Amino acid sequence: MTRFERRKRKAQSLLETVMGISFLVPIFLLLVDFTLVFAALQKNDSVCRNVVRTAASGAPEDANNRAQAILAQKSDSSTGWFSKISLAEPVALMITNKPNVQLDPESNEAFNPGGPIEGSAIASTQITIKPILLHLFHGERELTFKSQQSCPISYVMPESGRSNEVKE
């Protein structure tokens, strides 16, 4: 084999390697991006589930405060890949039935007899990621994903407005 032939073969291998790597690297980066997307989706979904459950299991007027507390607990910091998870919109409560204020026939005082509140809570959370390559196809540098979940309200309003509220 002449010197020229040896160099030609080496050059061919080098070219194949370079071309191969130039295919492999973007594919690898795309896979990293997809992993990031799936991880973000799952994290957002899990937090959204916790948020909606917590929002549905307490007094309706404090639903958003409880949701924010869970968000602060479960998504306390943003990293280079994920943004902090936030509420896409305030928690929506669809109340179908709740105990109403009544008038005590004996004392003539208004009171609420208490009872379960029926309906469902709907929470929507969002997370933003900064992909490595996907933005080339998408056009925007950041991708935002939303998750929406609902949960039946499981709260029993205590009796209120009577002088002897707490009974043994």
Next chain:
Amino acid sequence: MRTIRKSSGSMLVLIVFLLGIFVVFALGAFTVNNFLFLRTRAQDRADNLALLLASKINTGDRVGQMNELQARSRELIFNSRERIADCHGEELDMLSPIAEQLLNEAREGHALLERESNNLVSQICKEVKESALAHNSALSDLGIFKMGGLLTEQARIERVELGSIKDIPSNAKSDTVFEGLSEFDLQQNHSHKTNGLYRANIDAKIPPPDGDLSFKISALAPNVRGTCSPAHNVNAHVFTRMDTLIDNEEGQPCHPEFAPCAVQVHCKMPTTLGIKGDYRADLTFVSTAATNGAIKTE
């Protein structure tokens, strides 16, 4: 003879081969990951569904009120019977007819209560059944997920069972004002010695001659110092089955002896694997929920 290997093109083959493995492996990983993700979501849906069905059981504290009515009815009958004995014992025979009339009214009232108790159980079964069947009929094709060779459909309710939760007492209390009755309850193990609450799912019969009457007291979390237990998901192993409401996605005749306080939902998610759908299996999810406790404290 020594074989001379051809080295040109080997890198290209190697890289294409690696690329293929890489892509196949990644697709497989994403599919499995998505499958697990969908499974978690389906379990959440089953939990929500169980909670929704459970909250229908004690709407308006109807089970709690029925337990209280049963307890008060047995006290009334027991007390009326004692008054008759008093009339005979204290030479107040002229009051005997009134005492007997009061006893008869109490017994008639109890017969009415028994009918209403049965109606209540039927009504609970009907409402829970309708709600569960409505869920299945509202499912659409939107929830179908397909990726690679994996296809999952929306979770459907396959079976719904009504029951109660282990070690939960009744919300009604055995009143110590009626000493004879409260002592009888303790002897017969109808009530708890520590808190006086009736045991759950018992026929709390009273002493003869009124032992022919049945007083069915159901399980329900009692109201503790004004705090009512809300509807909540519970572990499946604390559930005690009473009757099956839905089986194979079809409503079944159901009439448990006592009012239920919990519901167990069995869902299935049809899943197909393979390019031609070669492997088919139904993933099952079980979720249990208890209804809200008694609202009122007597």
